Amino acid sequence: ETGVTQSPTHLIKTRGQQVTLRCSSQSGHNTVSWYQQALGQGPQFIFQYYREEENGRGNFPPRFSGLQFPNYSSELNVNALELDDSALYLCASSLMAGHDTQYFGPGTRLTVL
Amino acid sequence: KQEVTQIPAALSVPEGENLVLNCSFTDSAIYNLQWFRQDPGKGLTSLLLIQSSQREQTSGRLNASLDKSSGRSTLYIAASQPGDSATYLCAVTSSGGGADGLTFGKGTHLIIQP
Numbered sequence: 001e002t003g004v005t006q007s008p009t010h011l012i013k014t015r016g017q018q019v020t021l022r023c024s025s026q027s028g029h030n031t032v033s034w035y036q037q038a039l040g041q042g043p044q045f046i047f048q049y050y051r052e053e054e055n056g057r058g059n060f061p062p063r064f065s066g067l068q069f070p071n072y073s074s075e076l077n078v079n080a081l082e083l084d085d086s087a088l089y090l091c092a093s094s095l096m097a098g099h100d101t102q103y104f105g106p107g108t109r110l111t112v113l
Numbered sequence: 114k115q116e117v118t119q120i121p122a123a124l125s126v127p128e129g130e131n132l133v134l135n136c137s138f139t140d141s142a143i144y145n146l147q148w149f150r151q152d153p154g155k156g157l158t159s160l161l162l163i164q165s166s167q168r169e170q171t172s173g174r175l176n177a178s179l180d181k182s183s184g185r186s187t188l189y190i191a192a193s194q195p196g197d198s199a200t201y202l203c204a205v206t207s208s209g210g211g212a213d214g215l216t217f218g219k220g221t222h223l224i225i226q227p
Contacts, residue, residue, distance in 0.1 A: 004156075006156075033214050033215075035214070035215075040219070041219055042117070042202055042204075042217030042218050042219045042220055043157070043202075043204075043215070043217050044217075045213065045214030045215060045216070046214075047214075048212055048214055055212045056212025056213055056214060058213070058214060088154070090156055090157065092157075092215075101147065101159050101162050102147070102159070102215065103159065104149075104156040104157040104158070104159075105156050106155055106156040107154075107155070107156045109154070
């Protein structure tokens, strides 16, 4: 059984650019959530996708958007990058939306200069 | 708005000691509570999940308790080892169906001295 994988591992962008982060869910999981973790903080919920539809969103602006594909892999897109977007971005998959153990990937470290 | 607090923020103890990490949450209407471990610069590893109807869960040297009415959970680590050094995060799922995601505390940074 393959766990949650994320790509790339590290990424450096400049302010104003756009970035796409990718996540492959654990086999059989139809729900994926994305989190942003700033240094020294707990992860903050960005949004959740269930069967290709966004079904929950945290307090993040619209320039954070996502997609979930038929194979349940997912993308996080961030437009107009700001310095404060520098963080570890974590993807988590679960068998059921919300009420089940969430399994996290290793994360993508994004640095915005 | 749900808020999760973890105390202490950091803890350093000699190997072999038993220790307790604390987590509190402001809204008792939760569906479940999870404890995670995070190694530096890495993702999160789920340690224990407690459903709101449960009082505790155990896995090896770890025991987590939940008192939903008082908004508290503890993670007990027995016979600590240097390999237990990591940041421990507590997170809750609200009862509103889970589409709000997990709400995390800031974590307890644990160092076990050999």
